[in-house]
Amino acid sequence: MTPSKSSPAPVVALPLSSRWSQFYALTKPRVVQLIVFCALIGMVLAVPGLPSLVELKLAALACAGIWLVAGAAAAFNCIVEQHIDARMRRTAWRPTAKGQLSNTETLAFSAALCALGSFILYVWVNPLTMWLTFATFVGYAVIYTVVLKPMTPQNIVIGGASGAMPPVLGWAAMTGEVGYEALILFLIIFLWTPPHFWALALYRVEDYRKSGLPMLPVTHGNEFTRLQIFLYTLVLFAACVMPFVFQMSGWLYLVAAVVLSAMFTWYGFKLWREYSDELARKTFRFSLIHLTALFAAFLLDHYLR
Numbered sequence: 001m002t003p004s005k006s007s008p009a010p011v012v013a014l015p016l017s018s019r020w021s022q023f024y025a026l027t028k029p030r031v032v033q034l035i036v037f038c039a040l041i042g043m044v045l046a047v048p049g050l051p052s053l054v055e056l057k058l059a060a061l062a063c064a065g066i067w068l069v070a071g072a073a074a075a076f077n078c079i080v081e082q083h084i085d086a087r088m089r090r091t092a093w094r095p096t097a098k099g100q101l102s103n104t105e106t107l108a109f110s111a112a113l114c115a116l117g118s119f120i121l122y123v124w125v126n127p128l129t130m131w132l133t134f135a136t137f138v139g140y141a142v143i144y145t146v147v148l149k150p151m152t153p154q155n156i157v158i159g160g161a162s163g164a165m166p167p168v169l170g171w172a173a174m175t176g177e178v179g180y181e182a183l184i185l186f187l188i189i190f191l192w193t194p195p196h197f198w199a200l201a202l203y204r205v206e207d208y209r210k211s212g213l214p215m216l217p218v219t220h221g222n223e224f225t226r227l228q229i230f231l232y233t234l235v236l237f238a239a240c241v242m243p244f245v246f247q248m249s250g251w252l253y254l255v256a257a258v259v260l261s262a263m264f265t266w267y268g269f270k271l272w273r274e275y276s277d278e279l280a281r282k283t284f285r286f287s288l289i290h291l292t293a294l295f296a297a298f299l300l301d302h303y304l305r
Contacts, residue, residue, distance in 0.1 A: 022095040023109055026078050027071030034292070035070045035166045036063050038189065041295045042170025042182055045248065045302055055174065061124045062173035066166065068117025069133045075110035076141040079103050088207040121173075129173045136165040150212070153219040160193035184242050189291070191236040195229040195268060196287040202226070202271075203280040226272040229283070233268035237261040240294060249298060250305045256297030264290045 043059045044051075051059065082096040082103075095101040101109075114137060121130035144159030152158070167185035172178055201208055201215045202225060208215040217225045240261045244254040267283040 019101075022100050023075075025095055026075040026101070026106060026109065027113070028074040028077075032067055032070045032074060034288075035163075036067050037292070038166035038185075038295060039063065039066050039170035039173075041298060042167030042185055043174045044170075044299055045167075045181065045185070046171045046174040046179075050303070058125065058174065059170075061120055062129060062170065065117045065121035065125060065130070066133055066169055066173075068113045068120070069137050070117075072110045072112075072114035072117065073137045073141040075106055075113065076137075077145050079106050079110070080141075080145050084211045084213065087210050088204075125173050126176050128176060128178075129169055132165065132172055132178075133169050136162050136169065139165075151214070153214045153216045155214070156194050156197045156216075160190050163193050164189035181243075181246070181248050184239075184246060184248065187242070188236070188239050188294070191232060191239050192287065192291055195232040195236070195264070196284065196291075198225050198229050199271070199280050199284040199287060202275070203277040203284075222275060226275060230265070230268035230272040233261070233265040237265055243298065249301050252304060253297050253301035256301075257294060260290050260294050260297075 040059065040063060043062060047055055078094055078096040082094075086097040096103070096106055114134075118130050118134055121133055139162035140159070144155065144162055148155040148159050164186045167189070168178055168182045171182035171185075198216055201217050202222060205215070205217045205222070209218050216228065240257040241254065243249040244251075244257070264286060267279075267286055271279055271283050
């Protein structure tokens with residue numbers, strides 16, 4: 001049975017400082033930080049050797065623009081999912097779910113961030129980066145959040161395309177084009193996304209069931225989801241080796257990619273064979289370490305080659 005939608009909580013007046021903190025919370029800072037970090041990796045890899053001052057300025061402006069548009073998408077997501085957020089312990093604290101900010105305020109905030117970020121990217125970076133970033137906003141905030149997420153258990157897989165765009169945005173910002181190297185980085189994040197989110201969904205399955213969202217553990221069960229996680233870690237392993245195969249990286253990155261991907265695959269295998277909520281939590285946490293350490297190794301390898 002699909003839970004009935006409750007009315008939004010009444011908007012509560014807050015001191016100015018608290019209201020700013022609520023607006024900041026709408027941008028999902030931790031998520032946006034990872035997005036900007038992945039975009040920065042794309043920027044760094046697109047520039048041979050050490051960047052010039054002009055390139056550093058361009059990268060800083062691109063990071064600012066991408067951060068603003070990503071924050072706008074996160075805020076818009078909070079409007080669309082406020083009823084769902086209110087029913088889930090993981091998200092019930094969000095200002096829109098608690099009624100601390102109205103839909104009008106949140107929408108105006110999202111529009112302002114998107115407009116400012118798009119202006120920065122169009123004027124001081126390049127139009128291609130602006131349009132790709134705006135397309136990512138539409139892909140996440142509208143196509144994924146509004147259409148895919150409530151309709152199909154493959155929402156994470158299809159919607160993962162938006163989440164995998166940051167390195168492409170970073171590459172386009174520095175070169176004015178999208179090379180095959182950027183697409184390889186895109187593929188790595190695209191394949192990383194399902195096992196990352198499904199591990200979370202496994203131990204939060206009751207939250208998702210209450211929310212009415214058709215997440216894979218809800219629609220297809222625990223065992224099927226665990227198998228999918230394991231299979232995705234295997235395919236991800238192969239994708240993580242591709243930068244070395246295509247001569248984008250050296251041996252340092254390859255060693256890091258093999259070790260990190262082997263560990264992620266081992267977590268996926270253990271989760272498939274013998275489930276526990278604690279192991280699902282560990283798998284989810286390690287997935288974050290995997291992506292961050294992988295790209296950090298890519299960055300280090302780039303400057304040491």
